Amino acid sequence: MVNTGERRRRLRSYLRTIGQVFVLQFKQTAIDGFIIFTILVQPLLIALMGLWMLRGQQDNYAVFVVIGSGMTGLWSSLLYISGSNINVERWLGTLEMLVGTPTPLAVTVIGKTLSNVVMSLVSMVLGYILAAIIFRFPLSISQPLPFLISLLLTVVAFSAFGLLIAPFFAINLQLQRWVNALEFPMYILAGFMFPIALLPSWTTPLSYALAPYWAARALHATSSGTPAPRELLLSWGMMLVFSVLYVAISGWLFRVMVRRARVDATLSLQ
């Protein structure tokens, strides 16, 4: 039984670890060409195409494109980078070292996922610069404070999702081969670049079951519209519910993943 003083000491240590991992992940990935393409170049290309196609449309649609293209960067970062957080440690030979310490593996992955998500917000900033300076769209966020809250909850929801998929892909390495196939369906179902009302009605329940949909809904509504408070609270509430659900499932998945790796001797490549 761990007493309260020990619990506080561990929590402080876990928070320090998350901070260190956040910086370490940033240092390790900021110079990786594939990651730079995923979180910067690809979303910018999507923003460029969207802005070019929509020239002459209503000006506030530019904000929609900027937010949407930024979210594609968020999702791609989650899929390609956060999804391989554990497998990268195995490749580096550090997974055994991490599992062999008293700190749960999930603490390290939280730090890495947070770093990935925050870094991928850069794509939203760059899209904003592209639209405002190069295309000279007048860009303004219609509801700055609700937008900021929506953005924070988006970071939480996406980080929770990243915490879920890391052990999922580590349990079965074959699943990572399907990563490419998961990228565009999310762009479409979550309504990143266009409203889901344009899709067949039978897809709507699928969209509602995805936290990125509620994130996109809240960000689009607060950046380029005037959402009803009930609608906004619903989006925020769903992001929180999904975050709690993802964290709960990920806790179980981490236990399964570590146990299975200890049985199958897959903590290391040797």
Next chain:
Amino acid sequence: MSVIEVHDLRRVFRTSIGVLRRRVKEIVAVDGISFQIREGELFGLLGPNGAGKTTTVKMLTTLLIPTSGSARILDCDVVDQAQQIRPHIGFIFGGERGLYWRLSARDNLRYFANLYLVEPDVTRRRIPYLLELVGLADRAEEKVEGFSRGMKQRLHIARTLLHDPQILFLDEPTMGLDPVGARELRSVVRDLLAERKTILLTTHYMFEADELCQRLAVINHGKIVALDTPAGLKELVQDLSVVQMEVLGIAAERVQRLRELPFIDAVSVEPHEQKQILTIHSSLGSGAVPQVLSVLDGLRVDKVTSREPTLEDAYVRLVGGEG
């Protein structure tokens, strides 16, 4: 008091072979081993490559789950109570992996100190001391990707000692170190023993095992074939004398003919510059020389010497000249 108790530990690895018609192949890496290690003891595990040493260490450090049998560290089960064990153990595996290449030596240690729940004020004192201990104080700010193999191994040693663990598992810790570095490490190990640490050491180097270990287990094909003090293991070969010869160009067929001689206990061949050193264990001692020379007829034989058996000779007898 035993801090490590191993009872009938077994580990089987399953791999599949083939693409269209897959077959499952089982490899028994550890085959029912049992031993106990007392508090403050330095226990050695010797064996050829593939004998099961690293597999055993990985099971005891909670990184691998045994197929059957049990192991307890500080009265906690390695399978179901791993979290209670991990704060009290440290481990090194040989090799260059396990460190973050893009971080400096100091940053690697800071990171692992947090993972081992070491308080910041202790970390601030301990890291400079450990870097000095392993001879990396002047390289502390350099990235690990520029380190040699020996330097990475020394950093691993520092990492293992960060949280001042009660029990250490050292899997070939001097591998990759130069003779001076290896001697310094052995001195560190003696100091740790003086602090009543419990140490399980695996090594290939007989003189290291003879020098450091209080008891040794010799493991071969996953089984413990002998368990005793170094002096006790040498007793196993007291009936033998060892004859060594330098030969030029001995073929495997002649070595096999030597092994078939009735008074020969074991034969090993080790390359040395342009020649081979033939080591013969025989109860006849130098009396075996004439018949050995008749088998080697036609080959150039230089320098024939006879000596008392060492721990290495006991090891060769126990594992049959392998590895």
